[in-house]
Amino acid sequence: MQTEHTDILEVQFEDVEQQRSTSALGMWIFLCTEIMFFGGLFLAYCEYRHLHPESFAAASSRLDWMLGSINTAILLTSSLTAALAVRAATLRSAGTMRFFLGATIVLGVAFLTIKGFEYHTDYQEGLIPGASFTYSASQPAVQPREVEMFFMLYFIMTGVHAFHMIVGIVAFFILISKSLRNTLTVQTVENTGLYWHFVDVLWIFLFPLLYLVGHH
Amino acid sequence: MNVSTQPLPVVTEPRHAPPNYLNDGYSVRSWLLTLDHKRIAILYMISITLFFFIGGAAAVLFRVHLLTPTGALFDPGTYNKLFTIHGVVMVFFFLIPSIPAVMGNFLVPLMIGAKDLAFPRLNLASWYVYMAGGTLTGYAAIAGGIDTGWTFYTPYSTMFSNTNVIAAATGVFITGFSSILTGLNFIATIHKMRAPGLTWFRLPLFIWAMYATSVIMVLGTPVLAMTVSLLGIERIFHVGIFDPALGGDPLLFQHLFWFYSHPAVYIMILPSMGVVSEIIPCFARKRPFGYKFIAMASVAIAMLGFFVWGHHMFVSGQSMYGGVVFSFLSFFVAIPSAVKVFNWTATLHKGSISLQTPMLYALGFIGLFTFGGLTGLFLACLGVDIHVTGTYFIVAHFHYIMVGGAVMGYLGAIHFWWPKMTGRVYSEFWGRISAAIIFVGFNLTFFPQFILGYLGMPRRYYAYPPEFQVLNVMSTAGASILGLGFLLPLIYLLWSLKYGKRAGPNYWKATGLEWTTQSPPETENFETTPEVVSEPYAYEFMELGNAD
Numbered sequence: 001m002q003t004e005h006t007d008i009l010e011v012q013f014e015d016v017e018q019q020r021s022t023s024a025l026g027m028w029i030f031l032c033t034e035i036m037f038f039g040g041l042f043l044a045y046c047e048y049r050h051l052h053p054e055s056f057a058a059a060s061s062r063l064d065w066m067l068g069s070i071n072t073a074i075l076l077t078s079s080l081t082a083a084l085a086v087r088a089a090t091l092r093s094a095g096t097m098r099f100f101l102g103a104t105i106v107l108g109v110a111f112l113t114i115k116g117f118e119y120h121t122d123y124q125e126g127l128i129p130g131a132s133f134t135y136s137a138s139q140p141a142v143q144p145r146e147v148e149m150f151f152m153l154y155f156i157m158t159g160v161h162a163f164h165m166i167v168g169i170v171a172f173f174i175l176i177s178k179s180l181r182n183t184l185t186v187q188t189v190e191n192t193g194l195y196w197h198f199v200d201v202l203w204i205f206l207f208p209l210l211y212l213v214g215h216h
Numbered sequence: 217m218n219v220s221t222q223p224l225p226v227v228t229e230p231r232h233a234p235p236n237y238l239n240d241g242y243s244v245r246s247w248l249l250t251l252d253h254k255r256i257a258i259l260y261m262i263s264i265t266l267f268f269f270i271g272g273a274a275a276v277l278f279r280v281h282l283l284t285p286t287g288a289l290f291d292p293g294t295y296n297k298l299f300t301i302h303g304v305v306m307v308f309f310f311l312i313p314s315i316p317a318v319m320g321n322f323l324v325p326l327m328i329g330a331k332d333l334a335f336p337r338l339n340l341a342s343w344y345v346y347m348a349g350g351t352l353t354g355y356a357a358i359a360g361g362i363d364t365g366w367t368f369y370t371p372y373s374t375m376f377s378n379t380n381v382i383a384a385a386t387g388v389f390i391t392g393f394s395s396i397l398t399g400l401n402f403i404a405t406i407h408k409m410r411a412p413g414l415t416w417f418r419l420p421l422f423i424w425a426m427y428a429t430s431v432i433m434v435l436g437t438p439v440l441a442m443t444v445s446l447l448g449i450e451r452i453f454h455v456g457i458f459d460p461a462l463g464g465d466p467l468l469f470q471h472l473f474w475f476y477s478h479p480a481v482y483i484m485i486l487p488s489m490g491v492v493s494e495i496i497p498c499f500a501r502k503r504p505f506g507y508k509f510i511a512m513a514s515v516a517i518a519m520l521g522f523f524v525w526g527h528h529m530f531v532s533g534q535s536m537y538g539g540v541v542f543s544f545l546s547f548f549v550a551i552p553s554a555v556k557v558f559n560w561t562a563t564l565h566k567g568s569i570s571l572q573t574p575m576l577y578a579l580g581f582i583g584l585f586t587f588g589g590l591t592g593l594f595l596a597c598l599g600v601d602i603h604v605t606g607t608y609f610i611v612a613h614f615h616y617i618m619v620g621g622a623v624m625g626y627l628g629a630i631h632f633w634w635p636k637m638t639g640r641v642y643s644e645f646w647g648r649i650s651a652a653i654i655f656v657g658f659n660l661t662f663f664p665q666f667i668l669g670y671l672g673m674p675r676r677y678y679a680y681p682p683e684f685q686v687l688n689v690m691s692t693a694g695a696s697i698l699g700l701g702f703l704l705p706l707i708y709l710l711w712s713l714k715y716g717k718r719a720g721p722n723y724w725k726a727t728g729l730e731w732t733t734q735s736p737p738e739t740e741n742f743e744t745t746p747e748v749v750s751e752p753y754a755y756e757f758m759e760l761g762n763a764d
Binding site for chain 2: 010011012014021022023025030034037039040044052130143145148149152156
C-alpha cells in the first residue's frame with residue numbers, strides 16, 4: 001500500500017487530489033453507462049411481463065427462490081467485505097485490506113458456483129431457450145413460447161450480471177497482486193469497490209423481478 | 217533625399233521546427249502507442265477520413281445507378297447493400313466520431329489549459345476499439361455485405377436477411393464503446409481539469425458543445441449496445457424478442473434503437489454548432505451575442521433530444537397519444553436550435569466580417585442547418601409526416617442536417633484549426649473554391665430530393681417511375697460535384713503539410729487558450745499552466761484577423 005505522498009502522479013494532473021477526484025468521477029460516469037446498458041434489458045422485461053403476466057409468473061416459479069435468496073445474502077455480505085476493504089485501504093493497513101479483498105473474492109466465487117448449479121438444473125429440465133427448449137404448460141393461459149422468452153431474458157440478464165462479477169473478481173485479484181508489489185493506490189481500491197457495489201445493487205433489482213414474480 | 221537602401225538580411229525559416237508533438241518521435245510505435253491526445257486525434261483523423269471516402273464511394277455508386285428509372289448498374293440486392301454500407305459507415309464510423317474524436321480530442325485539453333485528457337490510456341483504447349469495430353464492419357461489407365439499411369430493423373434483420381448482419385452489428389456494438397470512452401473522458405476532463413480561473417461561463421462554446429455531446433454519448437450509446445446485442449441473440453437463437461411471429465415486439469426494437477439513434481443526431485450536430493460558435497466570433501471580430509444562451513442551448517438540446525425518439529415511429533403503430541406527445545416535444549427541440557441560429561446571426565450584425573474558408577463553411581452551416589431544421593418541423597407535424605414518411609423528403613431533410621450541418625462544421629473546424637494542428641497554412645484560394653463547390657454540389661444533390669419526396673418517391677428503392685428521372689439526374693450530377701468538392705481539401709491540405717507556409721502561434725488572431733501555444737503545440741501543451749482572468753472572446757481587444 002502506498003502512503004499519501006508517494007501516490008504516483010500521472011503527468012496530466014496537477015496534484016494528487018485532482019487525480020483522485022477525477023478518477024472517482026470517471027468511475028461514477030462509467031456506472032451511469034452501465035445503468036443505461038441494463039436499462040434496455042429492464043425495459044424489455046417490463047414490456048413482456050406486462051404483455052404475458054401468467055406465463056412470466058409460471059416461468060418464474062420454475063426458478064429456485066431459495067438458492068436465489070442464499071445468493072442475495074452472499075452478495076450483500078460481499079458488498080460489506082468490499083466496503084471494509086476500502087476502509088482498510090483508507091487506513092493504510094495493507095494486510096487487513098488484502099484479507100477483506102480475499103473474503104470478497106471467496107463470496108463472489110460462491111455466488112457464481114451456486115449460479116452455476118442453478119444453470120445446470122435449468123439445463124437438465126430443458127429450460128435453455130432454443131431448439132432443446134421443452135416446457136409443457138399446466139394452465140391454458142401459459143404459453144410455452146412466452147415462457148421461453150422469460151428464460152431468454154433470465155439467461156441474458158443473469159449472464160451479463162455474472163460476467164460483470166467475473167470482471168470484478170479478476171479486478172480484486174489484480175488489486176491484491178498490486179498491493180503485494182506496493183503499487184496500489186487507495187483510489188483504485190475505492191473505484192473497484194464502487195463497481196462491486198453496483199453489481200450488487202443490480203442483483204437487488206434482478207432477484208425480485210426474476211425469482212419472486214411467481215411467488216406472490 | 218537619397219537614402220541608400222541597405223540589403224536586408226536574408227531570413228530563412230529554421231530548418232527544424234521547435235520541439236512539438238509531431239516531431240516528438242517518428243517511429244510507428246511512437247504513434248500507435250502514444251498517449252498524447254493530439255496524436256490520438258491525428259490517428260482518428262486519418263481513420264475517419266478513410267471511412268468517409270468508403271461511405272462516399274458507396275453513395276456515388278448508387279447515385280450513378282439511379283441515373284435511369286430502371287437502375288443503370290446493379291441488381292436490387294447489390295443496391296440494398298450499397299445504401300446500407302453508406303449509412304452504416306457514415307453514421308457510426310464517420311459522423312459520430314468526426315468532430316468529437318478528432319477536434320474534441322485535439323482541442324479539449326488545449327482549450328481548458330490542461331496537459332492532456334483525464335484518462336490518456338482510455339483515450340488510446342477508444343481508438344483501438346473504434347478500429348476493431350470498423351474492421352469487423354468492413355469485413356461484413358466485403359464478405360457479402362449487409363442489406364438491412366443502417367437501422368437494422370427487425371424482424372427483417374433477425375429472421376429474413378441472408379447477409380452478414382451479425383458481423384456488422386457486432387462492429388457497431390464494439391465501436392459504441394469508443395464513443396462511450398471518449399464521452400466519459402471529456403466529461404471528467406471538463407469537470408476536473410480546467411485551468412485556474414477558467415470558470416464554467418468562461419469556457420469556450422466549443423467546450424460546452426463537447427460537454428453536451430459527451431452526455432449523450434455516455435447515456436445513449438449503452439442502450440444501442442444492448443439493442444444490437446438482443447438483435448444478435450434473436451438472430452442466433454431464434455427466440456422471440458423482436459420478431460412478432462415468435463411472440464416478440466418489433467416496436468420494442470424501434471423504441472430502443474431510436475432512443476439512442478435520435479440523440480445520436482445531436483451527437484453529430486452539437487459539435488458542429490460548437491465549431492460555428494468559435495468561427496463566427498473570430499471572423500466577425502466580435503463577442504458572440506448571448507454567450508450564455510448559446511451554451512445553455514447546447515445543454516437543452518442534449519436533454520430534450522432524449523425525449524423525441526418516437527417521431528421516427530409515427531407510422532409504426534405506436535399509440536396515437538404517444539405520437540402526439542412526441543410531436544409536441546419535437547417542436548420543443550427547435551427552440552434551443554433557433555436560439556443558436558439567432559445568436560450567430562446577431563453576432564454577425566455590425567461585425568467586421570472576413571470571408572475566409574472556415575467562415576464560408578460556418579455561414580454555409582447556418583443556412584443549410586436552418587433549412588434542415590425547418591423541414592424537420594414539417595416532419596414533426598403528425599399529419600405532414602404521414603404523407604412524406606419513408607420518402608426522399610426525409611432523406612433530403614436529414615442530409616441537410618448531417619452533411620449540410622455536421623460535415624460543413626467538420627470541414628470548417630479542420631480549416632480553422634489546421635494551422636494549429638499542423639503548423640502550416642493551407643491554400644486559401646483552393647479552400648474557398650472547394651467550399652463553394654461543396655455548397656453548390658450539396659444543394660444540387662439534395663434539394664431535388666425534397667421535391668422527389670414531396671412528389672412521393674420512396675427512399676431505398678433501386679428503380680423509380682420515369683417522371684422522376686430529371687430530378688434524379690440533377691441529384692446525381694450534384695453528387696458528382698460534391699464528390700469532387702470533398703476530394704479537393706484532401707489534396708490541398710496534404711500539399712500544405714510540406715509546402716504550406718508556417719503558421720505562427722495565432723494565425724487567425726483568435727481568442728482562446730489553444731492559440732496561446734506554439735503551432736503545432738508542444739507535447740506538454742503549455743510550458744506553465746495558464747491562468748485565466750477574463751471572459752472568453754474578448755475580440756474587441758484583438759487586432760483584426762489575418763487578412764490574406
